[in-house]
Amino acid sequence: MVVGISSRSGKNSFGRKTIFTQGGGLRLYLYAIDFKRNINEYFYLLKIEKHINYTSFLGLICYANGCFCYIILSSFMNQINKMYFGFNFFYSLSSMFLKFIPAGNFIHHIENKPTSGAKYMRAAGTTSFIISQEYDYTHLKMPSGWLLKIHKFCIAVFGAVSNENHFITNLEKAGNKRKLGFKPTVRGVSKNPCDHPHGGGEGTGSPPKAHRTPYGKLTKSPTNNKKMQKKQRFQFKIFKK
Numbered sequence: 001m002v003v004g005i006s007s008r009s010g011k012n013s014f015g016r017k018t019i020f021t022q023g024g025g026l027r028l029y030l031y032a033i034d035f036k037r038n039i040n041e042y043f044y045l046l047k048i049e050k051h052i053n054y055t056s057f058l059g060l061i062c063y064a065n066g067c068f069c070y071i072i073l074s075s076f077m078n079q080i081n082k083m084y085f086g087f088n089f090f091y092s093l094s095s096m097f098l099k100f101i102p103a104g105n106f107i108h109h110i111e112n113k114p115t116s117g118a119k120y121m122r123a124a125g126t127t128s129f130i131i132s133q134e135y136d137y138t139h140l141k142m143p144s145g146w147l148l149k150i151h152k153f154c155i156a157v158f159g160a161v162s163n164e165n166h167f168i169t170n171l172e173k174a175g176n177k178r179k180l181g182f183k184p185t186v187r188g189v190s191k192n193p194c195d196h197p198h199g200g201g202e203g204t205g206s207p208p209k210a211h212r213t214p215y216g217k218l219t220k221s222p223t224n225n226k227k228m229q230k231k232q233r234f235q236f237k238i239f240k241k
Helices: 164-168 174-179 222-240
Strands: 002-004 029-031 041-049 058-063 068-072 082-085 095-097 106-108 118-120 128-134 137-141 147-151 155-158
Antiparallel strands (some): 002 029, 041 058, 058 068, 095 155, 106 128, 137 147
């Protein structure tokens, strides 16, 4: 199933531009992907597709009951596979509850809450590691190093997401970047004073005074700003006493 979408081009609900590097692109539709995978049926993989909105490969599958849907493919899937999706823990390649997956395995397509649909590990090549099983929760280690505690009745899938080499793809030209919905980034120094705090002046040069965002807020050194705020609070307390 294909779902049409409308491009916001970095504008908010009032129609004002709030993100200056978004716009255009070929994002005209999305595939309705089955993120729950809670049908206890065998399925056959009919076709492998690649869409500009998704980093991983998509698969068109047909369940034994005659239902068709799109899924995010795992790295071990091909068009010959006959697999099982559901809660049956006797099949090692199926989607199943975390309570049935022993520690030490790599998984992806992980739910945040039971029956909510997959929220984690959906991008190309991503996978998570099961550290331990304790009581009603499973402890996971994410690729970023974060440790998560997920309920045991959440669904996950073995292995990693397909298209592991996505991070080394070369866009080759600027037009392909524009098709993804990105616009060129313009320096604040090269703009007019009405468009950016760094704009204006004679010729080119560094921004006047402190670096600021297009909205006039200080940037470039948040740690120093926090230190200055602490000093100001301390001085204010001493003066107040």
